[in-house]
Amino acid sequence: MSNEEKSINKEEKQTAEYEYKELPDGWWHELDWILPGREKEPTLYELFHDMMIGSIVGNPMSLEIASKMVPRIILIEIEHQEHKTEKNEEQKREKEEIEYVRVMINPTDIKQGIPQAEPDLIIHMLYYDFVRILTGEIDMMAPIWAGNGWILGNLTCGLDLRDLLAASTDKEAQKRPAMWPLGSP
């Protein structure tokens, strides 16, 4: 499939009705930016970490957007669920019920666990939904409107994150509302 066809399909998928789905076994091997050595399904921390290095840092558009943002702390709470493809007990990862990932923007930083300072934004989501957001398959707001997650706190920061992720997946960022321009606190 050509790159053009891939991006058209992605566009179609994004505007289609959102539906929760689990990704097939080995899905992470399809990603361009996943680091080698990820034999088991990555935690969100590992995934975000790889994306940061492999996609965001090397992307001039993402860097430009990230540089305009004011410092933010985002706490991502990910619900992991046992999924049907894990048949072998050994394959099942020891996943915590909730995985916490602390992301800082400007300076860019990721850490496992709960942040020391109060986060600006908390995003609570299901694992596969967030993976699909990172890969650009669905919009960040789709699972939230569907009730499969919630978002709380500084939503300007949410807009910033959304723009950053759009840039990293080579998508055009949505025009920012006048009251919340890029870089505004």
Next chain:
Amino acid sequence: MSDKDRRAKESEYTYELGKLVEKFLPTEKERLIYKTMEKTFGLHPMSNVDPLMYKRGGYHQKQRKEEFAEWGKKIAIERGIPSYNRAVGIPLGQRALEPYIISGTDVIVDYDDLHHVNNAAIQQMLDDIKRTVIINLDMTHRVLQVRAGKEITPETINLYLETVQHTIAGGAVAQEHMAEIHPGLTADAYCKIITGNDDIIDMIDRRFVINIDKVGFHPSRAALLKKAIGDTIYMVVRAPTIAVRMADGGVTYRWAAMQSSMAFISAYRLTGESIISDIAYAAKSAQVIQIGERTWFSRARAQNEPGGIPYGYYADIQQCDDTLPAEPYFKIIAEDLEQGRRYMRNVAKAGTILALMTELIWYGLYMSGGLGFSTGVAAGAYCGNVVEDLLDNFAEIQHTSISRVKTVPPRWTRIKFITDMMIQAAMETYEKYPSLMEYHWGGAHRISLVGSLAGSAAAMLTGSPMIGQMSMNYAIGMLMKEGWVRTGWAGQEVQDHLGLAYSCAFRMDEGGLIEFRGPNTPYASYTAGHSSGAIGACLAAQLGRGRAWACNPVIKVAFADPDLKFDFREPRLAIAKAALREFMPAGERDLIIPSH
């Protein structure tokens, strides 16, 4: 120093947000609020110092107040008892008595011109609502056909309608030697038909019809209204303004019943038999739609008074949304930002009527006796372009977050985040604009505005007035309260704490369907400032669902009548005209009093 000490902490990455104001000043200057506040106060609207405070010349800074002072002197001399007198009380005008710009217009008025006793358009709006009652003619026609053996034909209906225009204005038809009313005093009294049946409309004299297809509704709305109303015939009766001014709203349905019965007697040549009581019963009780119910004992008002009008009826009385297509709002805002903005602007315009009727008239006149405080609370809804600016921006943020999804479910937990975003942005606007803070100088102004914004925006996205109610209560009683530790007067957010618990309540002393609640609901009488938000939620929910009315399609059509004195479609223009003393109300007594 150990490695741990050298490592940077998250909290060390701070930044001076205040300095970013300079960077984003060009963006702020594009805002409607910036331009209006600059025009209103004549100074930098983001500065929190007023260098001319105490130095503006007191009440002399306002022409209207000087006029009042002169009249006070004149009256004192004429009658020998003092009247308005600036020598008593505090010296007014030490702060800026700023001009008020009517939103959506270039008209600048004095604050005093917006007082309900000084503004003829506001009075006429109240009178037009009070003097309206709607009678269904089906039962009467049935009685005439079955019991009196009369034929009901287009000719007889037209004769009846011509006769009722005469009786409603105070003309006699059945008895000799009746005292009649000068028609010049009741020129605003008339009756018109509403029906959803095109054939009936074709048969009736068009002067006596409110034709749903021709009064300016968007075709999609007109179709829905006609379908809902169906083949039945309603008659909208406008009693004379002078009658409701002499008595009260309770006279309207009695006037209508009496005069429509007399017209039936005359047109169908009836005698004083028992059929008449059936006709009168139909007009007074069985098939009458009052605009407002009687209020509870300690409020003690008759029918058709503002306190007894349900929120859903208020939402239908305003006509600002007539020209919008009947499409669910979330579809509109997901696809077309400009059209979405149009929806928001119409809600902002409608807020004029909602705020005036509930805050200014019900609380400010009926409950408080004419004090000039609630003038400002209501003025926050239609002056200064504040609501327009904020709703415009809310439309943008909704477009951004909805444009790639297909549904907006009516679930509080899912809509809450966008309420947070919008209301916190509104709070930040107040913080950034000290001039706006001064403009909305009372807590009641701000909670009324914030509540209306939250309720309308949430209800419009979800189509649920209950979600709108929750959003309004949460925005005031939780969000605003904890942010500023300041709400409105005397714990004005009591109604929000109760409202949250009662939002899903259907017991009569607690609530009911949001559309059927009103200022008459017990917990709504503890504090003010919330009714316009609740009505806004009903109206916005209607737009959210893509319907043509909030509660009653007949009420919706009844107030689309172009012959009404007050323009329910462009309320701000009517009020601006009245402030400029260019609005001619009905019910004036010039014909029977000496010229003055």
Next chain:
Amino acid sequence: MSEEKKKIKYEQQFYPGTEKVSARRRKLMDPERRLVKLREIPDDDIVQLLGHRAPGSLYSSVHPPLDEIMEPYDPIREMVKPTSGAQAGDRIRFVQFTDSFWSPVIAPWLRARMYFNRFRGVDTVIYSGRQILEMRERDLEAAARLLVETEVFDPARTALKGLTVHGHALRLDSDGLMFDARRRYIYDKNLKEVVYIKDMHAHMLDEPIPVGRPLTEEELNELDVTYRWNLTPYKSRTEILLIITRATHFRIMGGFKPDLIKGL
């Protein structure tokens, strides 16, 4: 396997949040925490500012001292120790403050919470432009001393206004003071202090009463109890938002049917 819930001793937390505004709110609400004294105002001056009695005069009574009243046995009366004002039979008088919207050191709802936690025998009503505190007269004077001498009073942006309170939302005047239609206080440029020339009821004082210098903008930023977009943005206060989200959820669900929130 679920863990048994550990029973922990209840400790009042007062207010959520980790940054300085929340810390300020906690400090003001916690009766164990001492408020920092910023100025010394003589007792007689406080009495004059309140304007309820002349300095040195006796307190007016509305009933004889409680010790002299024979009343039937009431277990509640036995449990509640009367305040000194109640014991003496003082009348109830008031003090009323207005707090400017601009970086206030205290604000109406926080006043109420503080009054209930720190004082006994209070009756308070919370408005936006004013906050009234009614107590027995001698208790009131003791409370007023705390409210005027400590960090909860900024001479420029907090005012004693018994009537005509308009001004909390207005811009400041050219001296940086909150608007007062009754002109009770001015900024004395020689003393560099705010001076009250009228008492709380706007009656002229025989001698002006200085109440200290206005706090600087930096000091006010540290003492501000409200969240400001440019200092401590409210939208980033996730802990507070979590608490009020929970409260809202329970209120809605519990108001509809209490069983829905049982055990949550």
